[in-house]
Amino acid sequence: MKTITKDVLFDKIARNDRHFSKAPHAFFHAWARGVELAGPKLFGDGTQQGLQEAVSKWDLCPNLEAIHQTIGVMSSGEKVFLAAMVSFYNVGDGGALLKRVGVHGLADLGGLDLERRRVIGALILNYSGW
Structure with a gap:
């Protein structure tokens, strides 16, 4: 069995602290990219300008009413991505939408293209609550 020294343990803690101190900023950037991919009309004030001027995730909250009205006409990949995005904002609404x-489990996200997978991956890695 490998013994962990104090120095190794402190190094691991420091790396975790650095990651989580930067996580909200990284989450916002991944979220903004996701909004761009899903369509700015479904988030924040619904405009491209609103997306460009956003400074926090709060500026880009999902418009659940608009999402529920438009999700039915989207491709399956668009639907899954949008529902996954909503699930970060609100577990109940996102879960129902998924x-x-x-979507029955995380493996169902495997149908997303690489760009959308990267966004979801970054959101998972950097999520620290809404």
Whole structure:
């Protein structure tokens, strides 16, 4: 069995602290990229200008009413991505939306293209609550 020294343990703690201190900023940038991919009309004030001027995730909250009205006409990949995005904002609404679009588990995100996978991955790595 490998013994962990104090120095190794402190180094691991310091790396975790550095990651989590930067996580909110990284989350916002991943979120903004996700909003761009999903469509700014469904987030914040619904405009491209609103996306460009956003300074926090609060400026880009999902417009749940607009999402529920438009998600039915989207491609399956767009639906899954959008539902996954909503789930970071609100677990209940996001979970219901994921179920509605046929997502039963994380493996169902495997159908997303690489760019959308990267966004979801960055959101998972940097999520620190809404």
